[in-house]
Amino acid sequence: AQTVTQSQPEMSVQEAETVTLSCTYDTSENNYYLFWYKQPPSRQMILVIRQEAYKQQNATENRFSVNFQKAAKSFSLKISDSQLGDTAMYFCAFMKLFSGAGSYQLTFGKGTKLSVIP
Amino acid sequence: DGGITQSPKYLFRKEGQNVTLSCEQNLNHDAMYWYRQDPGQGLRLIYYSQIVNDFQKGDIAEGYSVSREKKESFPLTVTSAQKNPTAFYLCASTTLGGTGELFFGEGSRLTVL
Numbered sequence: 001a002q003t004v005t006q007s008q009p010e011m012s013v014q015e016a017e018t019v020t021l022s023c024t025y026d027t028s029e030n031n032y033y034l035f036w037y038k039q040p041p042s043r044q045m046i047l048v049i050r051q052e053a054y055k056q057q058n059a060t061e062n063r064f065s066v067n068f069q070k071a072a073k074s075f076s077l078k079i080s081d082s083q084l085g086d087t088a089m090y091f092c093a094f095m096k097l098f099s100g101a102g103s104y105q106l107t108f109g110k111g112t113k114l115s116v117i118p
Numbered sequence: 119d120g121g122i123t124q125s126p127k128y129l130f131r132k133e134g135q136n137v138t139l140s141c142e143q144n145l146n147h148d149a150m151y152w153y154r155q156d157p158g159q160g161l162r163l164i165y166y167s168q169i170v171n172d173f174q175k176g177d178i179a180e181g182y183s184v185s186r187e188k189k190e191s192f193p194l195t196v197t198s199a200q201k202n203p204t205a206f207y208l209c210a211s212t213t214l215g216g217t218g219e220l221f222f223g224e225g226s227r228l229t230v231l
Contacts, residue, residue: 009158033218045208045222091160095218104149104168104212105176106220110160 002027006109013082021077023092033095034075040088087116120145124223139194139226141209148214150192155206204230
């Protein structure tokens with residue numbers, strides 16, 4: 001079974017500053033996806049960024065980027081130029097691919113509550 | 119607009135009653151999921167289905183039941199056997215073999231009185 005650990009229950013950052021959220025995972029699989037989801041106060045889950053394990057290049061989406069270290073099983077999220085709208089719960093998630101038990105299931109970490117301070 | 123619709127948004131139940139949460143998607147997705155969210159616990163998988171008329175238990179299936187009679191529908195029944203049913207429930211769907219992104223509904227908040 002896969003596990004996802006987010007070691008920072010809460011974090012805060014000043015508006016326009018940069019913040020990094022940590023995530024580690026444990027798996028024996030070689031083919032998988034990693035995700036960061038955002039859950040604002042509205043509670044609607046929104047995909048922030050996704051990384052395929054076979055790609056060495058770190059994914060980026062505008063102000064959001066990841067540092068994917070496959071050997072270390074680490075997948076941190078960096079938010080640059082933080083905005084008030086970034087205030088939300090952030091969840092790291094793992095998905096095993098292909099066939100077999102547990103494939104295409106998303107396993108979540110417990111989340112990091114990020115507050116952006118004006 | 120394509121998406122996932124969950125209903126009701128808020129539901130109150132007396133102890134000993136079964137309740138059913140609705141989840142409908144018009145995205146033509148193969149797989150559907152039910153997650154439970156509690157404060158400090160993240161999201162935990164209750165049940166999932168990758169094909170019509172087939173579903174599998176997730177990590178916390180006890181006290182819950184599901185059906186998948188149509189591709190677009192995946193209702194969740196919270197039975198009286200579920201000891202602590204007060205929670206926020208999220209339904210999601212995805213296409214198998216795609217990007218892996220799960221699309222979520224807006225959630226249903228169940229409160230047991």
